[in-house]
Amino acid sequence: MLSIFTRARKSLGHAAIALSALALAACEPVTTANQGPAASRGQAVQVALLVPAGSGRSNDDDLARGLENAARLAIRDLGANTIDLKVYRTSGQASVAAQQARLAVQEGAQVILGPVFAAEANAVGNAVAPQGINVLAFSNNTSVAGGNVYVLGQTFENTARRLAGYAAGNNAGRVMTVYDRTAAGEAGRTAIASGARQAGATVVGEEGYDFSQNGIRNAVPGIATRTQEAGANSVFLTADSAGALPMISQSLRDAGLGQDMVQFMGLTRWDIPTQTISLPGVQGGWFAQPDPGPWQQYTARYSQTYGGAPHPISGLAYDGIAAIGALAKSGRPITQANLTQASGFTGTGGAFRLLTNGTNERALAIAQISNNQVRVIDPAPRSFSRGFGF
Template identity: 55%
Template sequence: MRFMFAVFNRARKIVLTATAVAATAVLSACNPGTITGGGPTINTSKPVPVALLVPRGSAQHGDDVLAKSLENAARLAIADLNGVQVDLRVYDTAGNPQTAANAATQAVQDGARIILGPVYAEAANAAGIAAAKRGVNVLAFSNNSSIAGGNVFVLGSTFDNTANRLTQYATRQGKRTMVVVSGNNAAGMAGRAAIQQAAVQNGVTMAGNVSFDLSQQAVINAIPTITKSVRQSNADMLFMTATTSGALPLLSQLLPESGIKTTDVQYVGLTRWDIPAQTLALPGVQGGWFALPDPAKSEAFRARYQATYGAAPHPIGGLAYDGIAAIGALVSAGNSEALTGAALTQPAGFQGTGGIFRLRPDGTNERGLAIATIQDQKVVILDPAPRSFPGAGS
C-alpha cells in the first residue's frame, strides 16, 4: 500500500498510513443516545441504502487488493447483522479525488443514506464535500484527523488517540519526561504534534525534540543529538514516530549502542512494532511500548475472514466491517434518524473489529487500545484494551 502522505493548502490535510485494524466478528451499539439532526432519515422497514467507495482501478499497486478486502469485509458484516437489511452498492474511486467526488454524487443520487470510504485523504475530502450538498454523512477509512469534521468521520486509528493512550499509561508507570524523535516528513510532523498534545494533556514534560530526514545517513547523524538530548534532560522516556518499514530498525540498533539503553530509558513507539513479525527480533525493541487493537478480537476477525474468503484480510479491511456493523447496530433500534451525526456520535460508541470505538462530534474517533511490549521476541500485553468507555455504560 502506498505511503499515504500529502500536505494540502492551509495545512488542512495530512494523509497518514492506516495501521492494521483487524478485528472481531460481532459489532453492536451500546445504549444509543438521543438520535436527532445531522443527516438524512431512513425508512427502517426497508433495506438501508449504503454506498461503499473503494480505490479499485488506481494505478497504485495494491489498491485493487485493498478494495476487494474492504468489500469482502463489508459483506461479511452484512451477513452478521440481525434483523437489519443493508442494500450495499460499491463504487470505484481509482484513488482519485475527482472520481471519488463523482462516485459520492452518484451514490447519493442512487439513494445512499450514508457513505463508507474512501481510503485516501484527498478522495475522502472530495467525497465529503459532494455528499454534504445532500446532507449525507461519510465514514472514511482514513486515520487522518485533519480531514475530519462536518459530515466526514474517520474510522482509522489516529495518531492523537494512540499518543494519548500511550502517554496516559506512561504517567501511571511514573514516567514524566520525554524526548520525541520524529522524521522530517508529513507523518513524522503529524506524529510529533500528536505526542506534544498528549504530553500537555497528561502533564508530561517534553524535554527534547529531535527530527531527521528520511535517509540512512540522516538517521545515523541524528543519533549523537538524540543521545545528548536524553542525557542532558535526564529523560525517562524516548517516544519515536518511526515505522518498522522506515527508521525504526536502525534507531533501535544504534541508540542502545550509543548508550541509551532500554533498561534505563523507556522506548515508546507511536506505530505498531509487531508488524512485520521480523521486527520482534530486533534487540532495541525488546521492552518497548506500543499500542494495538484488542488482540483477541483482531484475531477472531482475521480467522473469520480467512475461513470465509480463503485469505487474510487487508490490514485495514476491518474498517469496512466496523462501518457496516455500526450502521446495523444503530438502525436496529428502529429510529428513522439512526444515521444522523447525533446517532453516529453517541457516547457509548460501538464494539468493533479491534475493540471499542466511538466517533466524536468533530469527526475524529477514539478507539480502545491495548498497551503491549516485546519480551523474548514475543508480544506481551501490559494493559488490556478497555471493554467500554468510562461513564458511557454498555
C-alpha cells in the same frame, strides 16, 4: 535504504483490527437535529461503499476486495434487511471518488463508507455535503476530518494519548519525542505533545532527524546526549517499520540509551510486519494496539468465509457497517448526533466512537516486545464507561 522492509503506499497509517458484536455499547436518545437521512426500523439503509479498485495497481485492487469482503461479512452478521450495499470504484483518485459519490447519492445512498485515501475523502465530503450525507472514511488523516467527514483509522492522537497516559503511571512520564522531519513525523510530534498534555505526561524535549541514513547517523549522538541531559525516562518514536524504525531504534540503543535507562515507545504498530518484533532496537519497547482477541476472531471468521487472511485495514469496513447497522437496527437516523453518541459502538477493534470533530477514539491495549515476542501488558478497556483510560 532506511529499512529492511518494503515501503508500502501510506495515505493511511497501520490500522489495528478485531471482531466484536455488532451492537451499540449503549443507547442514546433519538435525535434528528443533525444532517443525515432518516432511517426506519426494519428498513434497510442504503450504503455506498467507495473502494480504490480500477487504479491499475494490484495492491489497490487487493485492498478494495478486502474492504468489500469485510463489509459483506458485517452485513451477514447484522442479518437480513439491515444494510443495502452498493460498491463504487474510485481508482484511488479524488476526482473520480467525488464523481462516484455524487452518483451514489443520486442512486439513493444515505451514507458513504470510504474512500481510503485522504484526498479522496476530502473531495467526497465536499461533493455530498449539500445533500446532508455523512462520510465514514477509511483514512486516519485527521486533517480531512470534520463537517460531514469522519475518519475510521486509528489516529496518532488516540495512540499518543493512550501511551502517554500509561507511561505517566509507570515511571516513564518524562518524554523525549524523537521524530523524522517528514510530514508524518511532524504530525506525530504534534500528536505526542497533545497526547502527553492530556494524559499527564511531560514532554521534556523534541529532537528531529533528517529522513536518511546519514541524517540519522549524524543526529543520534546529539539526541542521546540531550535525552540524558533533560532527565527523560522515555523516548517516544514516530518512526515506522517501513521507514526509519530499524535504524533509529538500534542507533539510539548503541549510543547509550539502554533499556535500563529509558523506555522506548512507538507511535506506530511495532508488530506489523511480524519481522519487526525481531529487531534488536525495539526489544522492551511499548506500542498501542486494539484488543488482539477480537481481531483473532475476525481473522478466523474472515478466513473461513473467504479462504484467506483479511487485509490489515479491512476491519475498518466492518467497523463502519457495525456503526451504521447498529443505528439501522434500532430505527435511528444516520445523523451526526447519532454517529457521535458518547457510548460509541463495538467493531473489529473493540470499543470505538466517532467524535464531533470527525476524528475517533479507540480502546487500545498497551503491548510490549520482549525476546522477539509481543505480550499485552495493559488490556484494552471494553467500553467507554468511567475510567476508560483516555
